[in-house]
Amino acid sequence: MEIRLIKTFQTIVKLGNFQRAAAALQYSQPTITSQIKKLEEELGVKLFERGKTITLTTAGRLLHERADSLLREYDDLNVALYDFIQGDAGLVRIGASEPSASNRVPDILASFTRKKPKAQTKVTIGTTRELVNMLLEDQIDLALCNQPEPHLELEFHPLLHETFKLIVPADHPLAAREHIRLKDLQDEVFLFTPGSCAFRIRIEEMITKHIGKLRQSSIEVAGITAIKYYVQSRLGIALAPVVAVSPPIPGTVLREVADLMEGPSLGLLTRRNHATMSKISLSLLDEIRQMYASPSVS
CATH class of the missing domain: 3.40.190.10 (Periplasmic binding protein-like II)
Structure with a gap:
């Protein structure tokens, strides 16, 4: 069932006849008639009783009652898809090891969601080893963790050394x-x-x-x-x-202890093929890199 046919049907009901609906939708009247015929054939029911005035059938009234919510959902879906394609919306699944999960990720997400208010985020906490497996099994999109053992499918982007x-x-x-x-x-x-x-x-x-x-x-x-x-x-x-x-x-x-060594490296762990990541996930990746490019961030 085509959305444009539903829109045509609702416009006819709203304006009261085929002629006014054709003018509003900038179609010819035969096109409007053809669209309603096609819709009736698809549904297998008659929608209008035609005469000097048009009257909805029982099936037509049922469709009319449900059609507005259907069109709203369709419009909402279009907006959501557009935002997703533009990188302004979507779900970002970030994994983090402690202490970063408790002490760094909240500030990262606070900054990120101010810039991308339509983004949804899901935070998973685990050890570096667990996060590696989650990335490989596509359970998360990126991870903030210590440097793991090298893996052919993953790459590590160092951000800082712990102190x-x-x-x-x-x-x-x-x-x-x-x-x-x-x-x-x-x-x-x-x-x-x-x-x-x-x-x-x-x-x-x-x-x-x-x-x-x-x-x-x-x-x-x-x-x-x-x-x-x-x-x-x-x-x-x-x-x-x-x-x-x-x-x-x-x-x-x-x-302070005078002769302490530098701590382990903290960084971002991702799959090597960034083409598998959504634009919104790549935006978070860039956000974290920019935050930690400043020497004052630890």
Whole structure:
């Protein structure tokens, strides 16, 4: 059933006859008659009782009652498709690992949705390894995460290197120290993320290089964003990315450590074939790149 036939039908009902409808739609009257005949043939029903005046049949009244909502939906669909094609609307599925999911993505999306108010966004949180699989299975369009192992189908766009700070309880002796080096931490209880975490790998690399073996047993905490609360409860100290622990929560203090290494790389992970991405997803990709092109953004 063609939309133009429905529009012709509704115009005839609104204006009361075929002649006025033809003038309004800038068709000839035979064209209008032909269109209504075609519509009746498609539907298999008669829509008008013709005489000195036209009267709707029962089927015609039913079509008339439903046609306006059908035309509105059609117009809405056209607008939505136009916005999608222009890159102003559509669904963007972004994945993110912590702490970026909690501490960076909200600001990114706030900026993006101000520019693209018609965009819909879906945020998925996972580890870098999980996000890699989601991209390969087309469950997300792009990911903000640490650099994964190279993959033929994916490409990584570095944005920055994470920086670390020491977080300790406010009443800990190290809280008052002005100068701290890694060797000063050898007798402490450390709070670590799981072994596969990029932050844990880099921290253990630093500890091995400057301390060797820790003298106290460590505590493993599954989430990097939760570690500060374990420090707050005096369960230990932690080396953590600044974005995850800044500003410090009550009962904790952040301190610089002189010989810390640069943290793991944070960046955007996408499929190599950008042709599979919608314009709105590419817009978000560009938005994030522009935001992190400024040296003040971390």
